[in-house]
Amino acid sequence: MAYFLTADGGTESIRARVYDMKGNCLGTSAVPYQTDFKPGRVEQNPEDWWANFVRAAREAIREAEVDSSGIEAICYATTCCTVVALDENGRALRPAIMWMDVRAHQEAQEVLATGDEALLLNGAGQGPVSAEWMIPKALWLKRNEPQTFAKAHRICEYQDFLTYRLTGTWAASLDNAGLRWHYRSRSGGWASSLLAALDLSELEQKWPERVVAPGEVIGTLTSAAANELGLSGNVKVVQGGADALIGMIGLGVHKPGQLAMITGSSHLQFGVTESPIHAPGVWGSYADIVxxxxxxxxGGQTSTGSIINWLSRLKGAPLDFDDLNRRASALEPGCDGLIVQDHFQGNRTPHTDPLSRGAIVGLTLGHEVHHIFRAIMEGIGFGTRAILDAFRSAGYVGEEMTVGGGATGSDLWLQIHADTAGIPVRVPASPDAPSTGSAVLAGVGAGHFATIDEGIEAMVHAGRLIEPRAESVARYDDIYEKYAALYPALKEVMS
Structure with a gap:
């Protein structure tokens, strides 16, 4: 029997899992890491990623109760746009700049102002460019920490850091590079003219030399990595990519017209097409990246599950989710007049405004924590609807949305998503989409499946369907108009 080890390097923790060839998760372990939050800035220590991966992997293998010699391949998905500056030995020169860090908002505007052809992927060339992305962050680093930038042998991502620690090889994922580095697999490769326009040409030499597509083998474990993990040095390391994109595979979303939504600290929405689509308010479309x-x-929302975590920190104690879900479920749509703008860490799409901020509007002395709890879910649901509206305007219409990640743990949240979007929501048998997608890719890299589609058919299994409720859909249609009016009104106030 063949087994696959996966890792999901998320915002809050890294989770390792062991899968068999049928897509069954046999063992799992998650280890949290520390995150440093400051206004507009979020950082982590890359050494924590490796140490926690080793710890989680060993525990997952132990829980799976399998012979470690049967593990044939490792594949992993991580947060995208978490940028690291590394020396020749793969050691971090400074804390990693996390994906949700928006310090480079001015640099993002300068990237857009170049008008380079590589920007076609950003709203059909009209932008905006997000402060989250690789090039704005690298430009910020060069300007504000020039010694670190000059000393850096590699400026890459969380994904690439793990790859180097596992294989001793510098290799970028085509998924991340095509998604956020403006790499074009079909024409041009690296965006050299864009870098030149920004006086940033040396960045191209600091990126990994190889670009490897998801499902392709990067190499095998180094003796040091094999020893730390307790595995054979023959284990193949297979390329993964951005957690949300690899999550598409784990959700079984691989056919044109399907919609995927990956939930967690943030939400990301994706569709699959057989021809390119470029439109304002929509990111992409990206060729061959999955x-x-x-x-x-x-499309995507920067703050979703992280707003629920914020509420817990604000309360000063862990939230009783069973009680909150029960009480919030008894409320009518609209939470007695509350509306939440879900831009607590800026907006990714359709506005792409890193300076936008969250808001809770309509508070009274009669509102309690469960009102705010549900209003947050509704505000996030409205943010998702705004993205799906932008998709429709661009010509991409999905009739059903498959969901994975944290939101699948709440029946209330799933129902709110179905009702605010006005379409059915499907949850597969295994909602841990990035890990399941990584297992599929590991199976492809190990040679058990000829294509990713074949791996999906073997390892991803159907789950349940949540239908929208007509009465709630109508109520939310009215509330959504008020939600949509908040952004322009608050933008004027905040500016």
Whole structure:
């Protein structure tokens, strides 16, 4: 029997899992890491990623009760746009700049102002460019920490850091590079003219030399990595990518017209097309970054589950989710007049405004924690609807949305998503999408499946369907108009 080890390097923790060839998770372990939050800035220590991965992997293998010699391949998905500056030995020169860090908002505007052809992927060339992305962050680093930038042998991502620690090889994922580095697999490769326009040409030499597509083998474990993990040095390391994109595979979203939504600290929405789509308010479409010969269209919300975590920190104690879900479920749509703007760490799409901020509007002395709890869910649901509206305007219409991640743990949140979007929501048998997608890719890299589609058919299994409720859909239609009016009104106030 063949087994696959996966890792999901998220915002809060890294989770390791062991899968068999049927897609069954046999063992799992998660280890949290420390995150340093400051206004507009979020950082982590890359050494924590490696130490926690080793710890989680060993525990997952122990829990799986399998012979470690049966593990044939490792594949992993991590947060995208978490940028690291590394020396020749793969050691971090400074804390990693996390994906949700928006310090480079001015640099992002300068990237857009170049008008380079590589920007076609950003709202059909009209932008905006997000402060989250690789090039704005690298430009910020060069300007504000020039010694670190000059000393850096590699400026890459969380994904690439793990790859080097596992294999001793510098290799970027085509998924991350095509998604956020403006790499074009079909024409041009690296965005050299864009870097030159920004006086940033040396960055190209600091990026990994190889670009490897998801499902392709990067190499095998180094003796040091094999020893730390307790595995054979023959274990193949297979390329993964951005957690949300690899999550598409784990959700079984691989055909044109399907919609995927990956939930966690943030939400990301994706569709699959057989031809490119470029439109304002929509990111992409990106060629070949997940499935060869297909394009991915994208939207996303920067703050979703992280707002629930914020509420817990504000309360000063862990939230009783069973009680909150029960009490919030008894409320009518609209939470007695509350509306939440879900831009607590800026907006990714359709506005792409890193300076936008969250808001809770309509508070009275009669509102309690469960009102705010549900209003947060509704505000996030409205943010998702705004993205799906942008998709429709661009010509991409999905009739059903498959969901994975943290939101699948709440029946209330799933129902709110179905009701605010006005379409059915499907949850697969295993909602841990990035890990399941990584297992599929590991199976492809190990040679058990000829294509990713074949791996999906073997390892991803159907789950349940949540239908929208007509009465709630109508109520939310009215409330959504008020939600949509908040952004322009608050933007004027905040500016």
């Amino acid at each position: 499935y060869p010969g297909r394009w991915i269209v994208e």
